[in-house]
Amino acid sequence: MAWTDDRVETLKKLWSEGLSASQIAKQLGGVTRNAVIGKVHRLGLSGRATPSRPPQRRVTTPKPTQARVAKPSAPAQVKPAAKIDATSAKPAPVPAVAERVAPSIPVEAQPLPNGEYATVLTLKDSMCKWPIGDPADATFRFCGRKSQPGHAYCDAHASMAYQPQQKRKRKTTDANSVLDALGTGRRANV
Numbered sequence: 001m002a003w004t005d006d007r008v009e010t011l012k013k014l015w016s017e018g019l020s021a022s023q024i025a026k027q028l029g030g031v032t033r034n035a036v037i038g039k040v041h042r043l044g045l046s047g048r049a050t051p052s053r054p055p056q057r058r059v060t061t062p063k064p065t066q067a068r069v070a071k072p073s074a075p076a077q078v079k080p081a082a083k084i085d086a087t088s089a090k091p092a093p094v095p096a097v098a099e100r101v102a103p104s105i106p107v108e109a110q111p112l113p114n115g116e117y118a119t120v121l122t123l124k125d126s127m128c129k130w131p132i133g134d135p136a137d138a139t140f141r142f143c144g145r146k147s148q149p150g151h152a153y154c155d156a157h158a159s160m161a162y163q164p165q166q167k168r169k170r171k172t173t174d175a176n177s178v179l180d181a182l183g184t185g186r187r188a189n190v
Contacts, residue, residue, distance in 0.1 A: 003039060008039070008043070010027075010028060011024060011028065011039060011040070011043075012043070012045065014027060015040060015045050016045075021033045021034075021036040021037045021040070108132070109132050109141045109143050109144050110143065110144045110145045111144070112144060117142070117144060118141055118142040118144030119141060119142065120142075123142055123144075125149075126147060126149070127142070127143075127144050127146070128142065128143035128144060128145040128146070128147045128152070128153050128154035128157055129143070129147075129152045129153065130142060130143040130154070130157040130161075143157060
């Protein structure tokens, strides 16, 4: 198949209308999509004026009627509500959830018997390998406390490093509303 002047003009017109290379190849006949793309590049045609795909319909989901309440992941202690003073109309502010207290974790490294701290060169299998400080700093060291056989960290640092995995919570209300919206759309199209 040869690219005649008429076919090239048709190609330019269809390309400027926003048709895809596949659609142009079908209309021209006897030419592949790749041949159309190659000719477009050789001609140096600019981008199309309009997109070749029709605009997609957006599926809107109904908004939930109730506001979602975030549940705390850890058991929280709730303080009793404040009593309203007879002289003032407003109650005193009361925090709803008590702050969690972090377990006491040794921050400082334990010195070795010779008075120095554990470094990469002095670490042994039975020592905690928790890094302390900035590796680029001269004061960088490791915890150096005793660790259980086969474990990299002491008990305190292991509790920080290995935390239980949280269960995934599905948002069933959102999923159900999307499925309902999709279901009604299918019924309408049938």
